[in-house]
Amino acid sequence: MHQMTLAEIARGLAEKKFSSEELTKTLLARITQLDPQLNSFISLTEELALQQAKAADARRANGESGALLGAPIAHKDLFCTQGIRTSCGSKMLDNFKAPYDATVVAKLAAAGAVTLGKTNMDEFAMGSANESSYYGAVKNPWNLEHVPGGSSGGSAAAVAARLLPAATGTDTGGSIRQPAALTNLTGLKPTYGRVSRWGMIAYASSLDQGGPLARTAEDCALLLQGMAGFDPNDSTSIDEPVPDYSAGLNGSLQGLRIGVPKEYFGAGLDPRIAELIHNSVKELEKLGAVIKEISLPNMQHAIPAYYVIAPAEASSNLSRFDGVRFGYRCEDPKNLIDLYKRSRGEGFGPEVQRRIMVGAYALSAGYYDAYYLKAQKIRRLIKNDFMTAFNEVDIILGPTTPNPAWKLGAKNSDPVAAYLEDVYTITANLAGLPGLSMPAGFVDGLPVGVQLLAPYFQESRLLNVAHQYQLNTDWHTRTPTGF
Numbered sequence: 001m002h003q004m005t006l007a008e009i010a011r012g013l014a015e016k017k018f019s020s021e022e023l024t025k026t027l028l029a030r031i032t033q034l035d036p037q038l039n040s041f042i043s044l045t046e047e048l049a050l051q052q053a054k055a056a057d058a059r060r061a062n063g064e065s066g067a068l069l070g071a072p073i074a075h076k077d078l079f080c081t082q083g084i085r086t087s088c089g090s091k092m093l094d095n096f097k098a099p100y101d102a103t104v105v106a107k108l109a110a111a112g113a114v115t116l117g118k119t120n121m122d123e124f125a126m127g128s129a130n131e132s133s134y135y136g137a138v139k140n141p142w143n144l145e146h147v148p149g150g151s152s153g154g155s156a157a158a159v160a161a162r163l164l165p166a167a168t169g170t171d172t173g174g175s176i177r178q179p180a181a182l183t184n185l186t187g188l189k190p191t192y193g194r195v196s197r198w199g200m201i202a203y204a205s206s207l208d209q210g211g212p213l214a215r216t217a218e219d220c221a222l223l224l225q226g227m228a229g230f231d232p233n234d235s236t237s238i239d240e241p242v243p244d245y246s247a248g249l250n251g252s253l254q255g256l257r258i259g260v261p262k263e264y265f266g267a268g269l270d271p272r273i274a275e276l277i278h279n280s281v282k283e284l285e286k287l288g289a290v291i292k293e294i295s296l297p298n299m300q301h302a303i304p305a306y307y308v309i310a311p312a313e314a315s316s317n318l319s320r321f322d323g324v325r326f327g328y329r330c331e332d333p334k335n336l337i338d339l340y341k342r343s344r345g346e347g348f349g350p351e352v353q354r355r356i357m358v359g360a361y362a363l364s365a366g367y368y369d370a371y372y373l374k375a376q377k378i379r380r381l382i383k384n385d386f387m388t389a390f391n392e393v394d395i396i397l398g399p400t401t402p403n404p405a406w407k408l409g410a411k412n413s414d415p416v417a418a419y420l421e422d423v424y425t426i427t428a429n430l431a432g433l434p435g436l437s438m439p440a441g442f443v444d445g446l447p448v449g450v451q452l453l454a455p456y457f458q459e460s461r462l463l464n465v466a467h468q469y470q471l472n473t474d475w476h477t478r479t480p481t482g483f
C-alpha cells in the first residue's frame with residue numbers, strides 16, 4: 001500500500017479498494033516502525049489523522065469525491081496547525097501550539113487530506129542539509145550517512161522512504177527543490193504569491209513560498225491544486241485564477257523551447273551531474289523540444305545577494321521571538337534585558353544566530369547602502385536576466401544542485417560551503433519565479449535532480465514537461481533499499 005502515489009491512492013479510494021482509515025493506519029504503523037532511522041517527523045498526529053480519515057470516508061460514502069479526499073500527507077513543521085505543536089525546528093518554539101491553522105493547512109484539510117504529522121526541518125528553514133534542527137538531523141533514505149538536503153528535509157526523507165505519498169514544504173532559496181533533488185523526488189516551488197504564506201512561519205518574507213513534494217509531477221499537480229489560490233489574509237497573495245494542473249499534464253512538448261544557461265556548467269558542478277543533465281536534455285529533445293543555449297550573466301552575484309537579503313529579512317522577522325509573548329523563556333531572568341538576551345541566546349541555535357547577526361549588520365545605519373541596497377539592485381539584475389531569457393525560451397533547464405547529497409557533518413564547520421550548494425536554486429526565489437526539480441539519475445547511488453524554471457504563473461508548464469519526461473523515464477520510480 002505504501003508504494004502507491006497520490007494519484008494511485010485517489011483511484012483506489014474512488015474505486016473503494018481500501019478506505020482512508022485503513023491506509024492511514026498502515027502508514028502510521030510504517031512511520032512508527034521506520035522513522036527512527038530517518039528522524040523525518042517532529043510530531044505524529046495520530047489522533048487527528050484517524051479522525052480526518054474517518055471523516056473523509058464518511059464524506060465519500062455520502063457521494064463526495066476529490067483527489068485529496070482521504071489522502072495522507074504531512075506538513076513541514078512551520079505551517080501553523082491549530083492546537084498542535086508548530087516548532088519550526090527550534091527550541092524557541094518547542095512549546096508552541098499554534099492558535100490557528102495556516103491557510104495551506106486549512107485548504108488541504110477542507111479538501112479532505114489527512115495530516116499524519118509535522119515533518120522535521122532546519123531551524124527556522126535556514127539550511128541546505130537539515131542538520132540545524134533542534135530535533136536532530138534527518139537522514140537520507142538513499143544512504144543513512146548522508147544528508148537529505150534542507151530545509152524541507154523531513155518532508156523529503158519521509159516521502160522518499162515511502163512513509164507517505166506527499167508532503168508540504170517551503171522554499172526560500174531552494175528548500176523544496178534541493179531536498180527533492182537529493183532524495184529522488186519531484187518538488188515544486190510556485191510563483192511568489194501563488195500559495196498563501198498566512199500561518200507559514202516567516203524566514204524571509206519576500207522569498208518564502210510553500211509548495212508540494214511528491215514522487216511524481218502528477219502528484220505535485222494534485223497537491224498544488226489544494227494549496228494554491230488567493231488569500232485575503234496574505235497581502236502578497238495574488239488574485240489570479242488557479243488552472244486545473246492535472247488537466248495541463250498531457251500537452252505535447254513539440255516545439256517547446258528549452259534554454260540551457262551556459263553559466264550553469266562552470267567550475268563547481270560535479271561533471272557526473274553535468275552528464276546526467278545533458279542526458280535529460282536529450283530525452284526532452286526526443287519528445288520534440290528545441291534546445292537553445294542562453295546566458296544568465298548575473299548569476300554569479302546571486303549567492304552573495306541572497307545571503308544578505310534573506311538574513312536581513314530573517315533578523316527582522318525573528319525579532320518577535322523575545323521570550324515575552326510566546327515561545328521559549330529563560331529561567332529566572334534578572335531583568336528585561338537579561339530576559340531578552342538569554343531567551344534568544346538559549347532558544348535559537350547557532351545557524352539562526354549567525355543569520356540574525358549578518359542580517360542586523362547588513363541593515364544597520366552606515367552599512368545598509370553598502371550591503372542591503374546593493375543586494376536589492378543585484379536582485380533586480382537577476383530578474384531582468386530571466387525576463388530577457390524568457391523572451392527567447394519557454395523553460396530554463398539545468399542542474400538543481402552542484403553535488404549529490406554530502407555526508408552528515410561534512411560541511412558543519414564551513415557554513416559558506418553549504419551556502420554554495422544553493423547556487424542553482426536561489427535565483428528563482430530572488431526573481432519570484434516558479435521552479436521544479438525532478439529525478440534525473442544517480443551518482444554513486446545518490447539521486448540527482450534536474451531543475452526547470454518557467455515564467456511567472458507557468459506552474460502548469462513545469463508540471464507538463466516533468467510529467468512527459470516521467471512518462472518516458474523511470475528515475476522517479478526507483479525506491480531506496482530498505483524502504
Ligand code: GLN
Nearest residue numbers: 125126127172173174175
Ligand atoms: N539553503 C537556503 C538557506 O539556508 C535556503 C533555505 C530555504 O529555502 N528555506 O537560506
